[in-house]
Amino acid sequence: xxxxxxxxxxxxxxxxxxxxxxxxxxxxxxxxxxxxxxxxxxxxxxxxxxxxxxxxxxxxxxxxxxxxxxxxxxxxxxxxxxxxxxxxxxxxxxxxxxxxxxxxxxxxxxxxxxxxxxxxxxxxxxxxxxxxxxxxxxxxxxxxxxxxxxxxxxxxxxxxxxxxxxxxxxxxxxxxxxxxxxxxxxxxxxxxx
Amino acid sequence: xxxxxxxxxxxxxxxxxxxxxxxxxxxxxxxxxxxxxxxxxxxxxxxxxxxxxxxxxxxxxxxxxxxxxxxxxxxxxxxxxxxxxxxxxxxxxxxxxxxxxxxxxxxxxxxxxxxxxxxxxxxxxxxxxxxxxxxxxxxxxxxxxxxxxxxxxxxxxxxx
Numbered sequence: 001x002x003x004x005x006x007x008x009x010x011x012x013x014x015x016x017x018x019x020x021x022x023x024x025x026x027x028x029x030x031x032x033x034x035x036x037x038x039x040x041x042x043x044x045x046x047x048x049x050x051x052x053x054x055x056x057x058x059x060x061x062x063x064x065x066x067x068x069x070x071x072x073x074x075x076x077x078x079x080x081x082x083x084x085x086x087x088x089x090x091x092x093x094x095x096x097x098x099x100x101x102x103x104x105x106x107x108x109x110x111x112x113x114x115x116x117x118x119x120x121x122x123x124x125x126x127x128x129x130x131x132x133x134x135x136x137x138x139x140x141x142x143x144x145x146x147x148x149x150x151x152x153x154x155x156x157x158x159x160x161x162x163x164x165x166x167x168x169x170x171x172x173x174x175x176x177x178x179x180x181x182x183x184x185x186x187x188x189x190x191x192x193x
Numbered sequence: 194x195x196x197x198x199x200x201x202x203x204x205x206x207x208x209x210x211x212x213x214x215x216x217x218x219x220x221x222x223x224x225x226x227x228x229x230x231x232x233x234x235x236x237x238x239x240x241x242x243x244x245x246x247x248x249x250x251x252x253x254x255x256x257x258x259x260x261x262x263x264x265x266x267x268x269x270x271x272x273x274x275x276x277x278x279x280x281x282x283x284x285x286x287x288x289x290x291x292x293x294x295x296x297x298x299x300x301x302x303x304x305x306x307x308x309x310x311x312x313x314x315x316x317x318x319x320x321x322x323x324x325x326x327x328x329x330x331x332x333x334x335x336x337x338x339x340x341x342x343x344x345x346x347x348x349x350x351x352x353x
């Protein structure tokens with residue numbers, strides 16, 4: 001019976017979690033930054049609006065949003081917003097997701113944010129992320145105020161709504177976020193384990 | 194000479210296959226592509242840039258062949274959601290995979306597509322509907338042909 005219970009717990013821990021609900025407190029993390037090999041810690045509630053997003057090296061849909069995320073990060077970092085990019089994909093299945101490849105991509109594209117390796121996909125599971133790119137925005141107290149897509153289209157000309165920048169504008173203006181949860185589309189996370 | 198003739202025939206056979214790829218912008222129009230006779234209407238959302246989708250394509254071909262005329266398939270390529278999308282690449286992929294059922298080169302909003310089929314952003318996803326348009330089966334992730342065929346045959350039996 002005890003074994004069954006432990007197995008059930010293990011199953012629950014390994015299954016991909018439900019997506020973090022709006023109003024939830026951010027799961028904290030400390031992950032290695034591929035750019036310099038140093039550990040970067042996200043401490044929710046440090047007073048900063050924070051954007052945590054899951055992305056990767058190989059997904060064409062994530063790559064299509066890369067210039068947009070760099071543009072948004074540069075604009076909003078100047079307004080005091082912190083950005084954390086996390087690659088949760090299993091490098092043992094996809095070598096392009098290794099720290100060395102991540103470092104090379106961050107340098108090539110000039111990432112203005114740390115590019116963190118979630119080697120066992122545990123942080124992606126804790127957030128309930130499903131795809132790359134998948135975005136989460138927390139207010140200064142560490143509470144989730146937006147989750148979902150960057151924009152509803154990777155093509156600028158076809159963009160109808162910008163989930164991420166709208167959320168940041170409203171939070172910076174001290175307003176409640178009007179469009180709190182959207183459907184993130186992209187490549188399924190290549191889970192470790 | 195004989196070898197040349199055989200080679201020509203093989204080349205002809207290889208190039209003769211042409212996938213049926215239609216441009217659609219409104220997700221509600223996709224259901225109109227199914228033949229009326231089909232009891233089960235199976236929609237598969239995929240993209241050439243999606244690794245698991247490419248992996249599952251032979252499984253879908255096998256599924257369609259095994260289920261016969263009672264089930265009709267329509268693939269929906271979500272390739273066009275990225276700026277460098279290439280319609281010709283999608284057609285060539287379908288040709289190479291010898292996919293005989295209709296495919297859609299979806300040109301609309303991916304958000305509209307997700308709302309219409311009620312899925313949360315991950316592809317491939319395969320959904321079966323009855324003639325009335327009611328969803329009767331759904332599979333997230335790559336299908337395994339034998340399992341999916343067994344499940345859909347059971348659904349077909351209940352429809353009789």
